[in-house]
Amino acid sequence: MDTTLRDGEQTSGVSFSASEKLTMAKLLLEELRVDRIEIASARVSEGEFQSVKNILEWASERGFEERVEVLTFVDGGLSLEWMQKSGAKVQNLLTKGSLNHLTHQLKKKPEEHFKEIAEVIEQAGAMGITTNVYLEDWSNGMRNSPDYVFNFLDFLATQPLKRVLLPDTLGVLTPNETGNFISQIVKRYPEIHFDFHGHNDYDLSVANVMEAVKAGCHGLHLTVNGMGERAGNAPLASVVAVLNDFLPEFRINVQESSLFKVSKLVSAFTGFVIPANKPIVGDNVFxxxxxxxxxxxxxxxxxxxxxxxxxxxxxxxxxxxxxxxxxxxxxxxxxxxxxxxxxxxxxxxxxxxxxxxxxxxxxxxxxxxxxxxxxxSEGYQQKVFVKSYVLTHAKGLKPSTTVCVEFEGESIEENAQGDGQFDAFMNALRKVYRSKKKSLPNLVDYAVRIPPGSNSDALCETVITWQDGDKEFATRGLDSDQTVSAIKATEKMLNII
Known part of the structure; x- marks a missing residue:
C-alpha cells in the first residue's frame, strides 16, 4: 500500500492540492500499479473531503473503490459519516497499539477501548465500509506491553475486519526486533492479514521491511521518496528493488520502470528535494x-x-x-x-x-x-602571459582593472578604468602595449554562451573576433566566470599576434 497521499503528506511543509492528489492516485494505481493507496485522514478539512470525493468518483468508474483507503478515528461514527459522504469504501481505523498510549493519551482501560472499536466496526459494516485496524505505537507496545498487544489481537481476531496494520510509529525498531515481533504474531494469528508500516528515524526502514517480509507479514506500507513525518517512511523505490533482487519468491506488481518518473513528479508537486545520493531515484546513483x-x-x-x-x-x-x-x-x-x-x-x-x-x-x-x-590552443606557442589581475566593480564608481602581463620575459603592470570590467581590462592592456610601442587589434565582436540546459555554475565560453589590419580572426576562452573567459580569449589573441 502506498501512503504518500496520507502519511507522506505529513512531511513538514508539504500539502497536495485536490488536483495533485487525483493525478497522483491515477499514477500510483495505473502507472506504478501499487495494490492499494491511502489517500487522506477523515475530517481534516473541506479541501481534503473534496480531494477524496474526486478520487473516489474516478476510482468507482474503474472498479478501484476497494483499493482506496482513508484513515479514520474512534469518534462515535463521525469519521464514517464523512467517509460515506465522500464515497470512500475502506477505513483504516486508528487505535492504540501500546498500553502507554492508551493510558496516557486516551486515559481508558483496554476493555473500554475494545468496546468502542467493536461499535465502530459494526457501524462500518452496516454502512458497507470495509475496516482495517491500525495499532498505533505497536512497536513500543511489543517492547513494553506485549500482554496488552496480544490481548488486543485476541479481541480483533473476533471482529469482521480485513487487515491489521502494524506501525513502527516512532521508527524505533531494529531489524532483529521487527522479524521477531512479526514472526510471533503471524504464527499466533494465522488467519489474520498483517501489514507492516515502517518509519525511518534510524535509517533502518528498508532493513526492517526485509525482516518483516521474511517473518511472514502480508503487506507493506511505503511512500514515494520516503516522504513522511520526521525522517519519513520506508521508501517505495528502495523496497521494490530490494524485494525483486533479494526476496524474489515474493512477487509484487509494482512497475520498476515507472518509479523514477513518479518520484520526480512527486518531488515537483511537493518541493521535497530528492537527495542526489538517494538509492534508485537520486541524480547521482547511476x-x-x-x-x-x-x-x-x-x-x-x-x-x-x-x-x-x-x-x-x-x-x-x-x-x-x-x-x-x-x-x-x-x-x-x-x-x-x-x-x-x-x-x-x-x-x-x-x-x-x-x-x-x-x-x-x-x-x-x-x-x-x-x-x-x-x-x-594548439595553433600557437605561448609567449605572452596575463600573470595576474584585479577587477573591481562598485556602485557609483567606474570599474577598474590592474593587470600584470609578462611580455618578452618582462613583467609590466598597468591600471585603467572602463565602462565595464572587461573594458577596463582592455584599457589597461593597451597601456602595457603602448609602453612597448606596439598596438592591439580592434575588437569587432564579442559573444558569450553557456551549454544548453546548464545553469549558473555552467562553463561559459566567450568568443571574441578581432581585426588586425585586413585580417579578421577569432579566439575563444572557457571558464565558469564570464569575465575570466573573455580574458583567456584575449590572452590567446596576444599570443597569435
Whole structure:
C-alpha cells in the first residue's frame, strides 16, 4: 500500500492540492500499479473531503473503490459519516497499539477501548465500509506491553475486519526486533492479514521491511521518496528493488520502470528535494565519477551491480571532473558521437581536471566547449602571459582593472578604468602595449554562451573576433566566470599576434 497521499503528506511543509492528489492516485494505481493507496485522514478539512470525493468518483468508474483507503478515528461514527459522504469504501481505523498510549493519551482501560472499536466496526459494516485496524505505537507496545498487544489481537481476531496494520510509529525498531515481533504474531494469528508500516528515524526502514517480509507479514506500507513525518517512511523505490533482487519468491506488481518518473513528479508537486545520493531515484546513483570505474565498465562491467539504470527508466552517466580519467571522457565522447586521438584526449582530460579543481561540476554539455578550447590552443606557442589581475566593480564608481602581463620575459603592470570590467581590462592592456610601442587589434565582436540546459555554475565560453589590419580572426576562452573567459580569449589573441 502506498501512503504518500496520507502519511507522506505529513512531511513538514508539504500539502497536495485536490488536483495533485487525483493525478497522483491515477499514477500510483495505473502507472506504478501499487495494490492499494491511502489517500487522506477523515475530517481534516473541506479541501481534503473534496480531494477524496474526486478520487473516489474516478476510482468507482474503474472498479478501484476497494483499493482506496482513508484513515479514520474512534469518534462515535463521525469519521464514517464523512467517509460515506465522500464515497470512500475502506477505513483504516486508528487505535492504540501500546498500553502507554492508551493510558496516557486516551486515559481508558483496554476493555473500554475494545468496546468502542467493536461499535465502530459494526457501524462500518452496516454502512458497507470495509475496516482495517491500525495499532498505533505497536512497536513500543511489543517492547513494553506485549500482554496488552496480544490481548488486543485476541479481541480483533473476533471482529469482521480485513487487515491489521502494524506501525513502527516512532521508527524505533531494529531489524532483529521487527522479524521477531512479526514472526510471533503471524504464527499466533494465522488467519489474520498483517501489514507492516515502517518509519525511518534510524535509517533502518528498508532493513526492517526485509525482516518483516521474511517473518511472514502480508503487506507493506511505503511512500514515494520516503516522504513522511520526521525522517519519513520506508521508501517505495528502495523496497521494490530490494524485494525483486533479494526476496524474489515474493512477487509484487509494482512497475520498476515507472518509479523514477513518479518520484520526480512527486518531488515537483511537493518541493521535497530528492537527495542526489538517494538509492534508485537520486541524480547521482547511476553516475560513475572515478575514472577507474568507467574503465572497469569497459572491461566486463566490473563496477556494475544488479541495479541497472534501465530497470528504472534511467541511463548510466559518467561524470566529468577532477577524478575523471580517460575512460570517463571516452564514454561521454561516444554518447556525443565525437572522436579524438589519444593525444587530444590526454589534453582534454588535463583541462577537465583543471576545471574540476575550480568548479564543482563539469557536464557532458560542457565537453564540446572544452574540446574546442583545447584544440584552439594548439595553433600557437605561448609567449605572452596575463600573470595576474584585479577587477573591481562598485556602485557609483567606474570599474577598474590592474593587470600584470609578462611580455618578452618582462613583467609590466598597468591600471585603467572602463565602462565595464572587461573594458577596463582592455584599457589597461593597451597601456602595457603602448609602453612597448606596439598596438592591439580592434575588437569587432564579442559573444558569450553557456551549454544548453546548464545553469549558473555552467562553463561559459566567450568568443571574441578581432581585426588586425585586413585580417579578421577569432579566439575563444572557457571558464565558469564570464569575465575570466573573455580574458583567456584575449590572452590567446596576444599570443597569435
Amino acid at each position: 553516475t560513475q565519477t572515478a575514472g577507474i570505474h568507467a574503465d572497469g565498465d569497459n572491461k566486463k562491467n566490473l563496477y556494475f551491480n544488479d541495479l541497472l539504470p534501465e530497470r528504472f527508466g534511467r541511463k548510466r552517466k559518467y561524470a566529468l571532473g577532477k577524478t575523471s580519467g580517460k575512460a570517463n571522457i571516452q564514454k561521454n565522447l561516444q554518447e556525443l558521437g565525437l572522436t579524438l586521438n589519444d593525444e587530444e584526449i590526454k589534453k582534454v582530460t588535463a583541462r577537465i581536471i583543471e576545471l574540476g579543481d575550480k568548479k564543482e561540476r563539469v557536464t557532458k554539455d560542457d565537453l564540446p566547449y572544452i574540446i574546442s578550447d583545447v584544440l584552439d
